[in-house]
Amino acid sequence: MGNTKKPKIAVLGAGVIGSAICKCLVSEGYEVTATRRKLEKSKSLEKAGIRVIADNRLAAEEADLVLFTVKPFQVIPLVLEVSEGIRGKICISMAAALELSLLCKVLPDVKWVRGMTNTCAIVKKAFTVYTPSKSLSSEDLSMVEDLLHTMGLVEMVEERFMDPLTAMSGSGPAYIYTVIEALTYGGLRVGIPRDLACKAAASTAIGASELLLSADVHPAELRDQVATPGGTTIEGLYELEEAKIRTAFMRAISAATERGHQLAEQIRKQALQQITESMQPKE
Numbered sequence: 001m002g003n004t005k006k007p008k009i010a011v012l013g014a015g016v017i018g019s020a021i022c023k024c025l026v027s028e029g030y031e032v033t034a035t036r037r038k039l040e041k042s043k044s045l046e047k048a049g050i051r052v053i054a055d056n057r058l059a060a061e062e063a064d065l066v067l068f069t070v071k072p073f074q075v076i077p078l079v080l081e082v083s084e085g086i087r088g089k090i091c092i093s094m095a096a097a098l099e100l101s102l103l104c105k106v107l108p109d110v111k112w113v114r115g116m117t118n119t120c121a122i123v124k125k126a127f128t129v130y131t132p133s134k135s136l137s138s139e140d141l142s143m144v145e146d147l148l149h150t151m152g153l154v155e156m157v158e159e160r161f162m163d164p165l166t167a168m169s170g171s172g173p174a175y176i177y178t179v180i181e182a183l184t185y186g187g188l189r190v191g192i193p194r195d196l197a198c199k200a201a202a203s204t205a206i207g208a209s210e211l212l213l214s215a216d217v218h219p220a221e222l223r224d225q226v227a228t229p230g231g232t233t234i235e236g237l238y239e240l241e242e243a244k245i246r247t248a249f250m251r252a253i254s255a256a257t258e259r260g261h262q263l264a265e266q267i268r269k270q271a272l273q274q275i276t277e278s279m280q281p282k283e
């Protein structure tokens with residue numbers, strides 16, 4: 001962002017993802033106010049220099065840019081709660097399955113962005129994707145990119161990729177931990193001490209990923225560098241193929257994507273009901 005002044009940020013819903021985002025932002029010099037209802041659970045945020053309050057309206061009013069990091073079904077009620085304080089501002093929803101068109105319908109005079117990150121933001125290694133609505137200027141977009149960059153890698157994508165990417169990279173850490181745990185158990189089976197096995201599995205996952213990203217080749221090419229004829233690796237790979245491991249992962253991503261579509265439908269129905277209720281005259 002060069003010498004441009006950093007926007008004041010409000011993060012509404014400082015749970016797992018919200019807290020990680022707050023800490024990334026504060027470490028890069030942003031002024032951040034976070035909210036949650038159970039303030040007694042916000043000690044680590046306060047220690048990191050983040051102001052934590054329970055008043056969503058105040059946090060939203062005072063901020064230049066607002067992030068929504070509550071659970072998907074909680075976003076629309078929260079948007080309605082803080083609506084007066086966010087008009088005309090850039091607002092980023094980090095919720096799974098919540099469509100940009102719905103956010104724009106609920107509050108059209110907000111510059112909406114739909115984002116998806118992952119828990120690797122805790123160590124500033126997230127893979128974050130986002131889709132902006134048409135109302136953002138190029139200056140707004142660079143503000144959003146700068147902000148999301150504090151958490152790791154960032155890509156702007158078309159919204160049709162958001163549910164599949166939620167299934168892949170948003171949920172991804174859970175799959176990778178399953179792989180690391182499985183490798184660790186494999187190590188235990190052949191007598192490697194638990195800590196050593198886990199360290200070997202996790203470090204190998206980091207190294208292999210960094211090599212792939214830096215080499216810019218197909219993963220199969222790098223796999224072939226390891227699997228030599230008649231060697232040990234091909235025996236391991238043969239067992240994985242027998243277990244249909246690739247089919248299992250492909251099915252996992254399809255199932256998680258389908259669940260995202262179902263959630264989107266439920267959120268849409270619930271939101272339309274909430275909008276109708278909020279427009280009823282109060283008795």
Ligand SMILES: NC(=O)c1ccc[n+]([C@@H]2O[C@H](COP(=O)([O-])OP(=O)(O)OC[C@H]3O[C@@H](n4cnc5c(N)ncnc54)[C@H](OP(=O)(O)O)[C@@H]3O)[C@@H](O)[C@H]2O)c1
Binds near residue numbers: 056
């Ligand atoms: N976890 C992931 O791996 C992940 C990855 C990418 C995206 N996401 C998305 O990130 C969002 C948050 O997920 P999460 O896992 O971080 O959930 P979480 O840990 O439950 O965080 C949500 C937080 O919102 C707070 N909250 C709820 N209602 C509130 C309100 N009315 N006002 C202020 N704060 C409120 C809750 O704290 P109090 O109860 O104290 O209010 C809670 O700590 C979801 O929409 C999810 O789709 C999650």
